[in-house]
């Protein structure tokens with residue numbers, strides 16, 4: 202669905218055809234081909250809820266069993282040795298730490314789906330918003346890498362729905378958010394790097410990747426606990442809770458008036474569940490420039506959000522070492538993982554806010570009021 206991967210697939214098919222081999226492709230990465238989901242008047246959905254209503258009752262073919270035999274070629278073409286690429290070294294110090302959080306491979310993905318179905322799914326609707334809770338499936342990385350298909354997740358979700366599991370419908374809805382992102386990407390590929398609503402092109406976001414604000418945001422040093430906890434979680438684990446993603450993206454694009462493309466690129470760098478469609482949609486949703494976006498005047502308050510969604514301080518204690526007598530390993534791993542050049546220490550006092558929730562809201566609203574969006 203990504204324009205470059207469609208071009209690649211077309212080139213592979215053409216090359217095979219020249220050799221007399223017919224190649225077919227299947228929608229394993231999606232539940233529905235984008236051109237099969239349309240509004241009543243034709244055209245694609247630009248708003249999520251009507252799309253959900255349109256696809257919720259659709260038949261999704263059951264996943265096929267694994268092939269019993271896959272015939273290998275007599276000789277594989279020459280290839281690089283992956284270890285020679287030293288990918289871990291490129292990550293500097295964090296590689297081994299992130300690896301401890303990754304759940305790699307199809308077997309582990311299926312095991313996680315089963316564990317989630319028998320456990321967290323029941324309370325998913327309420328718990329999915331609590332960042333200190335292990336309340337979500339954590340399957341995004343496996344879905345992004347094709348280690349599990351959305352159809353496998355959908356069928357398990359449907360079976361649970363029929364069984365009356367109260368979390369099942371919300372889980373199916375989230376899978377359709379992923380689908381929505383891919384359908385948008387298919388129909389409007391510019392969502393990847395341009396404001397989906399062109400009116401936002403005039404918005405004076407900073408694009409300076411060396412600015413003090415952007416640097417503090419990346420390094421989890423903004424002085425706002427929700428932002429810093431989430432950015433440190435990202436650096437250590439390669440993932441971030443969905444509520445954290447919404448809050449850090451809103452803070453960057455609204456309070457810090459920094460372009461969503463900078464945040465999008467940092468997420469691409471750090472996320473192990475990086476997915477071009479969901480990442481671009483998520484950023485443009487938070488910034489206000491995307492389809493079905495948060496209204497531009499909705500400025501999340503990171504201070505009240507952390508009190509609401511982390512009332513017992515579990516998330517903050519997990520990721521922010523400063524001020525704790527005996528910080529947990531998670532909070533300390535951030536210092537072991539982050540580049541030496543960041544020069545961070547858990548003994549340094551926690552920073553003062555670079556832009557408080559109140560100041561940032563006023564800055565963002567004053568820009569919005571001066572322009573018609």
Ligand SMILES: Cc1cc2nc3c(=O)[nH]c(=O)nc-3n(C[C@H](O)[C@H](O)[C@H](O)COP(=O)(O)OP(=O)(O)OC[C@H]3O[C@@H](n4cnc5c(N)ncnc54)[C@H](O)[C@@H]3O)c2cc1C
Nearest residue numbers: 337338339340341375378379443446475476479480483484
């Ligand atoms: C700024 C921003 C950037 C994001 N970047 C990514 C990204 O690069 N990759 C990515 O997979 N998701 C992204 N998301 C969406 C969402 O945060 C993650 O999918 C979710 O946190 C993954 O955790 P989980 O697997 O435990 O999800 P669960 O809550 O268990 O949901 C099940 C699955 O549904 C899908 N899903 C859930 N929420 C969303 C959503 N809001 N949008 C699209 N699909 C969703 C995912 O495939 C997820 O694995 C982003 C959201 C925002 C606000």
